[in-house]
Amino acid sequence: MSAMPASAQSKTAAPQPSEGATAEGATALRPHAEQAFAGELAALAAQDDRPRPARWRLSPWAVATYLLGGTLPDGTVITPKYVGPRRIVEVAVTTLATDRALLLLGVPGTAKTWVSEHLAAAVSGDSTLLVQGTAGTPEEAIRYGWNYARLLAHGPSRDALVPSPVMRAMAEGMTARVEELTRIPADVQDTLITILSEKTLPIPELGEEVQAVRGFNLIATANDRDRGVNDLSSALRRRFNTVVLPLPESAEAEVDIVTRRVEQLGRSLDLPAAPDGMAEIRRVVTVFRELRDGMTDDGRTKLKSPSGTLSTAEAISVVTNGLALAAHFGDGVLRPADVAAGILGAVVRDPAADRVVWQEYLETVVREREGWTDFYRACREVSA
Template structure:
């Protein structure tokens, strides 16, 4: 990423076909980071588009899954997984049913929802972040209280929420962690999704969704029992389950791609060769996640954490920072050992025992893993 030495202006930098435009922004929105790819797809896309969609469903799927356009432009994969899952998700958004992306933590639910909104509407920022304290106003609308006190309820005092804006403009709204939102706030979505209208009783009016509007929600299936979706609300969604990567090679590919992107955005010097350590971290996470070694010979205890692909990306990125700033730029076992320990040992009592057993019964005996074993033993003491 290039910087303007005379100021804080944006200097586009091309990395493959993706152009990161917001130099001063730590994490550009998908529509900004991949603006060139989206523009190339729009130029080449001659297929029918639903109302107000920036791309056809085929082009949206190509944007997420990657591919090559007739002019030679390479579209980088944003999601590595079964093609049918992406096709079902995109087809859902082309109907009047909302989309619920469900999965364990770290299966790229937020990542996929952001890129879907960017490709469909060109705007991924109409977002409601679900928490235990998310109020009804975040889903519907709020008020400018200074104007409300002086003028009373009026259109000028109304502050539209992201979902309301999406309805009025025919865009795609996003709700993260839907099952974290209190049940009574969730229920405000029922009329909105079934009738495609948002009543504003204070003004005696309503906002009706224009064509092109839809909603993507994500939910963590580890949160079952927190704020379960009512059957009435669940019926308003088409649920797509995002699985963990099916194979170690697929997970290594995902981690490698995301680590490279994050390294560029953080201006980390490129590691000489990080593949071996990425594969090692992925192997550890997959084996502990499954409770079984890759060769199927040894049963293992699983720790309390999820050990997701997202956590593997975080561990490797942290290791690259260590290698770049305190080493010789080569990612080594000592650079990732502390990160692996932190990801595995979430419960200091139970998880530490699981980790020590894994070190002694698996890592210690594995050919070529002696440096990793010693590094992990050093940080585990």
């Protein structure tokens, strides 16, 4: 099976995803998972009669159903959020029900962040207890910080302390998330060791500590493809149960993923549905898979691979951008010219090396492929 996020239209009178709203009442551009799929989460909770771990909103079975999709006894259709091996989701969910933290590992574009968000939404009803890892992430982002005005005025106190998302999750028995863990400096990463092993967070300035209550756990995501990553120490890696999210195994599975996700993004961006766009979606997926695998689909021609990952997420972006071009500057029909520039931008990351790879692919594969003449011309035009 494949490994990427997905969204499908309900075929029954299932609760529809809510749009979400900002504090001012305006529609949120990108609602949190617990907002966008509040109806499905409520339907699952109402019919979920299986045992639930402490402070979980749903049972492990219901959490897996929420991610993978299914039909409830009352006919409610739960849309799939992840299309991939069921066992991967089951292992991830059961890990969160233990005292082991979960590390979602995979190349860029394999839905690590997406799965992390939806797991937190289903387990805790809140996916916002998030630490975004970067090269500049400080220790305070994981432990705690201080309100310096209060600190200077009154000295160290609970009122002056600013809890991190991880500290809040520990105190409330919730699920915390750390994105791009390997982007965080190694000494800051190791702040998690005591939290994950002892389930405590010392506050030496106050002579206190925060003890995690039942229900607390942590989901981290990481990939080992990007340059400049900081490898996890063996001590920290031992605190995680690692689940590897794979790329889609078949072209059909990847086409399905891209189609579902593009439909969802198109609705959120108010893009009109493009008639007969499946041909271009298949073409984008084919190009990405062949260049990614270094081989044409028929196995007859070996290819050079570009420096980029050419992930399913990038294919979704290329098609979505193509739909916007077709809607606003075309006749609404997705055509080769609408996706050609996006493909070029995704493939040619290194102008020197990748451009050679792309030109060879165009001339040796695309030019000779039956039914791809318009696509070849469009790509040649944007590549000139």
